[in-house]
Amino acid sequence: MDWYQLWQIISAPDNVPIVGLLVIVPFYTWYGLRQARANDRLIQELEANPELAKTHHRKTFPYKPGWPTEVHVWPYLLRIEFLAAIIVTALLMVWSLTLDAPLEEPANPNLTPNPSKAPWYFVGLQEMLVYFDPWFAGVVLPTLIIIGLMAFPYVDENPLGNGYYTWRQRTVAIGAFLVGFYLWIALIIVGTLMRGPGWMLFWPGQTWDHTRLVYEVNRNLPDIFGITSDWGKGIFGFFAVLLFYLVSGFGIHKLVTRSPLNRKIYERTSLIQYLVFQFFAITILVGLPAKILLRLLFRIKYVWITPWFNI
Amino acid sequence: MERERGNRGGVGVLERVREETQQLRVRLREELEELKQDLREPQRTQLWKSIFRVPHERTTPRNRAIAVLANVFLHLHPARINRDAVRYSYTWGMGGISFYLFIVLTFTGVLLMFYYHPTKVQAFRDILYLEHDVPFGRLLRNMHRWAAHLMVITVWLHMFRVVLTGSYKRPREFNWCVGVILLVLTLLLSFTGYLLPDDQLGFWAVTVGTNMARATPLIGHEGPFGPQLGMTPYNDVRFALLGGSIVDSNALLRAYIWHCIALPLLAAIFMGVHFWRVRKDGGISGPAPVMLESEMRPVRKV
Numbered sequence: 001m002d003w004y005q006l007w008q009i010i011s012a013p014d015n016v017p018i019v020g021l022l023v024i025v026p027f028y029t030w031y032g033l034r035q036a037r038a039n040d041r042l043i044q045e046l047e048a049n050p051e052l053a054k055t056h057h058r059k060t061f062p063y064k065p066g067w068p069t070e071v072h073v074w075p076y077l078l079r080i081e082f083l084a085a086i087i088v089t090a091l092l093m094v095w096s097l098t099l100d101a102p103l104e105e106p107a108n109p110n111l112t113p114n115p116s117k118a119p120w121y122f123v124g125l126q127e128m129l130v131y132f133d134p135w136f137a138g139v140v141l142p143t144l145i146i147i148g149l150m151a152f153p154y155v156d157e158n159p160l161g162n163g164y165y166t167w168r169q170r171t172v173a174i175g176a177f178l179v180g181f182y183l184w185i186a187l188i189i190v191g192t193l194m195r196g197p198g199w200m201l202f203w204p205g206q207t208w209d210h211t212r213l214v215y216e217v218n219r220n221l222p223d224i225f226g227i228t229s230d231w232g233k234g235i236f237g238f239f240a241v242l243l244f245y246l247v248s249g250f251g252i253h254k255l256v257t258r259s260p261l262n263r264k265i266y267e268r269t270s271l272i273q274y275l276v277f278q279f280f281a282i283t284i285l286v287g288l289p290a291k292i293l294l295r296l297l298f299r300i301k302y303v304w305i306t307p308w309f310n311i
Numbered sequence: 312m313e314r315e316r317g318n319r320g321g322v323g324v325l326e327r328v329r330e331e332t333q334q335l336r337v338r339l340r341e342e343l344e345e346l347k348q349d350l351r352e353p354q355r356t357q358l359w360k361s362i363f364r365v366p367h368e369r370t371t372p373r374n375r376a377i378a379v380l381a382n383v384f385l386h387l388h389p390a391r392i393n394r395d396a397v398r399y400s401y402t403w404g405m406g407g408i409s410f411y412l413f414i415v416l417t418f419t420g421v422l423l424m425f426y427y428h429p430t431k432v433q434a435f436r437d438i439l440y441l442e443h444d445v446p447f448g449r450l451l452r453n454m455h456r457w458a459a460h461l462m463v464i465t466v467w468l469h470m471f472r473v474v475l476t477g478s479y480k481r482p483r484e485f486n487w488c489v490g491v492i493l494l495v496l497t498l499l500l501s502f503t504g505y506l507l508p509d510d511q512l513g514f515w516a517v518t519v520g521t522n523m524a525r526a527t528p529l530i531g532h533e534g535p536f537g538p539q540l541g542m543t544p545y546n547d548v549r550f551a552l553l554g555g556s557i558v559d560s561n562a563l564l565r566a567y568i569w570h571c572i573a574l575p576l577l578a579a580i581f582m583g584v585h586f587w588r589v590r591k592d593g594g595i596s597g598p599a600p601v602m603l604e605s606e607m608r609p610v611r612k613v
């Protein structure tokens with residue numbers, strides 16, 4: 001265990017936010033899901049008791065008949081905003097006094113640092129470069145993420161859970177988002193903490209060995225099947241990808257139509273909405289991990305090889 | 312009149328001066344008294360009334376409402392909100408904190424601009440100068456940097472909260488999209504700022520980042536179908552981003568202009584739209600009363 005190496009990485013000033021994420025993201029997940037659980041319990045109670053459902057104020061917060069349902073922004077909201085501003089300012093002040101922003105040597109195009117890393121919030125994309133060509137990892141993937149996020153509200157036809165925390169009523173939407181969100185953060189953490197010289201994998205605490213060589217030969221899927229002609233590879237790859245989409249689509253379909261509630265939601269969803277959802281779910285939520293596993297477990301570089309692009 | 316004055320002679324003048332100073336003194340005392348009163352109760356003064364158009368005693372519900380609605384900075388708020396929406400547990404305050412960080416970044420950023428030249432000769436030296444000679448320069452730079460990192464995190468958490476509370480659902484779908492644009496702008500702001508110190512860290516991060524642009528399908532010279540469409544290192548999308556085929560002085564200038572002018576302006580505009588839509592979509596989405604599965608209305612006819 002090379003503690004010094006580990007310390008060097010996590011104490012790099014620009015890496016502090018990542019160490020922070022390791023704490024903050026689990027905390028807020030817990031904080032949100034705890035409220036979701038409380039609401040789910042209330043929902044269960046009310047479903048079981050229609051009489052109560054008619055009279056209950058339907059929140060887990062205390063409420064008595066006659067209490068006003070609204071409060072004045074001045075002072076009840078403004079004082080919180082003011083307090084938040086003070087706390088954030090104090091935090092920033094302490095952070096800025098104790099930790100200096102990094103400044104390295106002047107830019108030198110002839111001296112490439114190894115590893116050279118993107119800013120931490122883009123390291124996830126850089127990490128994807130291991131598994132995909134740049135046109136996909138650096139351009140198509142981010143574009144798909146942005147479009148997928150924008151499409152999110154338009155494909156979620158579930159009317160429940162609008163304006164309150166819940167898990168049971170929205171397993172698919174929340175589950176899908178969580179997978180994507182955690183994947184993004186996991187890639188950042190791997191890329192920052194576990195990638196050393198030559199973008200080779202080093203476990204946290206393992207010494208960065210600049211002379212390490214990896215005797216790993218990556219193969220392409222068509223090679224394994226003994227396909228050599230260009231046409232053969234192109235066609236084989238196309239069908240391999242198609243098969244992947246069909247199989248994962250089927251798997252996702254099974255998953256999102258398992259519970260009665262989810263089946264009801266599925267029935268409300270139009271075909272186009274559903275296909276858009278499936279496309280993004282397969283490509284981003286299943287495709288990325290699948291390709292990562294293919295590489296890590298079977299050393300497979302490309303699945304689909306064409307003269308113009310490889311996947 | 313003439314005669315009277317003449318009769319009194321020198322003594323008369325003295326008398327008059329004494330009399331008038333006496334009067335002046337009384338008046339002055341009265342006005343000082345009034346001024347003291349004003350200081351004790353500034354809301355009575357003309358100055359105050361000219362600035363604040365309505366009385367600010369916040370004790371009556373009407374005035375509390377007016378205090379918010381008649382103030383240009385506060386009027387983005389409604390006068391009253393859902394009693395549970397002020398709970399931290401619901402919104403986590405992350406949207407508001409993101410906005411506050413944006414303000415902090417604008418403020419510290421403008422101060423940094425006083426010391427920074429976006430040129431290859433000066434940029435790095437300006438940072439050294441800031442760190443070692445400018446009073447509080449290092450603190451200023453640190454604050455700008457850490458606020459930027461923090462904002463990326465708070466924006467992510469804000470989005471996370473919006474998902475967990477289902478707040479992107481009808482009628483807030485469009486505002487969610489505005490939010491996604493803000494997310495992208497936030498990341499781009501951070502990214503363009505990274506190059507500005509012109510040190511190894513920024514230079515190589517931006518080199519790595521923009522190298523990916525080479526591989527853009529259709530419009531990058533190493534991307535799928537790029538070469539077929541006549542893309543070269545001297546006319547593709549990366550060239551447009553960098554103002555050249557390498558990360559050099561043009562890239563620095565472009566990053567500077569995006570970072571200090573274009574992106575903050577865009578972000579400010581989209582934030583304006585975002586906040587406006589929060590209000591127009593009926594305010595914060597919750598905490599709303601829970602809805603039951605048994606209350607789902609039947610399938611919508613397509």
Ligand code: HEM
Pocket residue numbers: 402404405406407408409410413466469470473478479483486487488489490491493494497582585589594595596597
């Ligand atoms: C610069 C970045 C952003 C700023 C300054 C910002 C600011 C805010 C603020 C102040 C609110 C009021 C409620 C709250 O504080 O939670 C809000 C609400 C909202 N934001 Fe953002 N936001 C940003 C980015 C985003 C992003 C990235 C998304 C989603 C992708 C988003 C989607 C929404 C939605 C849907 C609402 C309405 C939520 C509700 O009614 O409960 N915003 N935003």
